[in-house]
Amino acid sequence: MTNLFIFNSDFRLADNPGLFHAAENGESLVAMFIYNPKKWDSHNESDLKIAFQIENLKSLSKKLSELKISLKILHADGIEEESQKIFEFVKSKNIKEVFINKEYGINEINRDLNLKKKLASIHINLNSFDSSVFHPESIKTQSDTFFKVFTPFSKAFRSKLLTKKIKILGFPKKQRNKVLESDEIENLSLKSERKNILELYKADEDYAFDKLDEFIDHKIHFYKDKRDYPAIEGTSSLSPYLTSGVLSSRQCLFRVFEKLSEEEEGIRTWVNEIIWREFYKYILFHNPRVSKNLSFSEKYDDFPWSDNQDHFIAWSKGETGVPIIDSAMRQLKSTGWMHNRLRMIVAMYLTKNLLIDWRKGEKYFMQNLIDGDFASNNGGWQWSASTGVDAAPYFRIFNPITQSEKFDKKGDFIKRWIPQLSSAINIHDPSSDERNDLGYSNHLVDLKESRKKAIEIFSNFSK
Numbered sequence: 001m002t003n004l005f006i007f008n009s010d011f012r013l014a015d016n017p018g019l020f021h022a023a024e025n026g027e028s029l030v031a032m033f034i035y036n037p038k039k040w041d042s043h044n045e046s047d048l049k050i051a052f053q054i055e056n057l058k059s060l061s062k063k064l065s066e067l068k069i070s071l072k073i074l075h076a077d078g079i080e081e082e083s084q085k086i087f088e089f090v091k092s093k094n095i096k097e098v099f100i101n102k103e104y105g106i107n108e109i110n111r112d113l114n115l116k117k118k119l120a121s122i123h124i125n126l127n128s129f130d131s132s133v134f135h136p137e138s139i140k141t142q143s144d145t146f147f148k149v150f151t152p153f154s155k156a157f158r159s160k161l162l163t164k165k166i167k168i169l170g171f172p173k174k175q176r177n178k179v180l181e182s183d184e185i186e187n188l189s190l191k192s193e194r195k196n197i198l199e200l201y202k203a204d205e206d207y208a209f210d211k212l213d214e215f216i217d218h219k220i221h222f223y224k225d226k227r228d229y230p231a232i233e234g235t236s237s238l239s240p241y242l243t244s245g246v247l248s249s250r251q252c253l254f255r256v257f258e259k260l261s262e263e264e265e266g267i268r269t270w271v272n273e274i275i276w277r278e279f280y281k282y283i284l285f286h287n288p289r290v291s292k293n294l295s296f297s298e299k300y301d302d303f304p305w306s307d308n309q310d311h312f313i314a315w316s317k318g319e320t321g322v323p324i325i326d327s328a329m330r331q332l333k334s335t336g337w338m339h340n341r342l343r344m345i346v347a348m349y350l351t352k353n354l355l356i357d358w359r360k361g362e363k364y365f366m367q368n369l370i371d372g373d374f375a376s377n378n379g380g381w382q383w384s385a386s387t388g389v390d391a392a393p394y395f396r397i398f399n400p401i402t403q404s405e406k407f408d409k410k411g412d413f414i415k416r417w418i419p420q421l422s423s424a425i426n427i428h429d430p431s432s433d434e435r436n437d438l439g440y441s442n443h444l445v446d447l448k449e450s451r452k453k454a455i456e457i458f459s460n461f462s463k
């Protein structure tokens, strides 16, 4: 009577519905991780994120062993191979039932459908669980359709929170017998500078939970006032843990409401961000177009994006001549993470001032972020490019210099990443002479002119 649980993107023991239910009968349980570099590559997953998940798995492996749960590593070559490999494993090990947590990308939905069919042919159940706060089908408009705008979605979400108190699950039950020897977990080979970045993020479920508690006990009260300033640590920095499911959105909300009242604005603002995360997953679930490399809004299918590769490379290297953009891109390269305000500024600059396809920026972010999350990343990029659901209107283009003056007033963030600008008189936009003297790039494009051009082109597509 052995069950099988497959880790998809929830690398935690607590509040893990698939794992919890797989362990319920208490006899024997095998947990599985699928090592699939071809899939990671085709989904543009960053090596940092995968290495972070593997480190978390190692930490989980010890805890699973104490619960007498074996951990097996299955190798597959592409997502299409996963269901067949799992099916063969199930047959060869005499598995009774299979448990997973659902993922909402189109490839993952198809893989699970395939697996379900194969398992049904040998009379085995695939039990899939939802690890979002509310199942995407359970939040509807009054006319029984699905939301496309955040504010009414969040209202519906919050009223559901009032009527349906969040419950979280405990740890999986200790098993009576450990049936298989656990496998050694293979490391992902990382270049030495990437290894150094990985060390910035401790991979451990208890650590993530303590980090959440620390945020709720202190910083959350200042969140509303501090969250937009990249030079200070005013946000929770929990995104790597949420993306890899080391922590769940449900645990975050449960803990906030257990300890605090939402009447305080800072708390309400942070809860709203967790709801944004759930909103983008909801959008992914209801709109398969989003997983097909297409704009949410069909009218942008033939948009004349620029294919200026030199501009794209300059942007990605942090050499655009706009200090706030260049420092943000350098932060991403050196830490695998970027502040939210900066993500919006660099994305808008790429898609509006440079008119480069948002998909190129989306891919570059996925390949470099430790918290690269398909739904949130796609949502953030399409918001900035004005092609997405509830997106920024195309004519409201951020001026990166004004943003810099407002959110990095003293230039502390810029100085950290571009030290040669420390002595600049106008750190947000140095004069040409100063750029020459300090060895800093000139503007790649004129900000006013490029803004005007973007508005003209977008207005033709928005009719």
Ligand SMILES: Cc1cc2nc3c(=O)[nH]c(=O)nc-3n(C[C@H](O)[C@H](O)[C@H](O)COP(=O)(O)OP(=O)(O)OC[C@H]3O[C@@H](n4cnc5c(N)ncnc54)[C@H](O)[C@@H]3O)c2cc1C
Pocket: 227, 235, 236, 237, 238, 239, 240, 242, 243, 273, 274, 276, 277, 278, 280, 338, 339, 340, 341, 343, 344, 347, 365, 369, 371, 372, 373, 374, 376, 377, 378, 379, 380, 381, 384
């Ligand atoms: C172009 C672009 C790309 C982005 N790509 C990603 C991505 O790949 N992965 C990712 O997790 N977030 C992404 N975001 C959202 C946001 O920038 C990050 O979640 C945030 O910076 C993480 O920092 P934090 O954990 O300190 O967040 P906090 O401000 O403390 O917020 C708490 C949590 O709420 C969620 N959250 C916050 N803001 C957003 C948002 N705008 N959309 C969705 N969820 C949000 C995150 O899970 C975050 O960890 C992107 C935003 C933009 C504009």
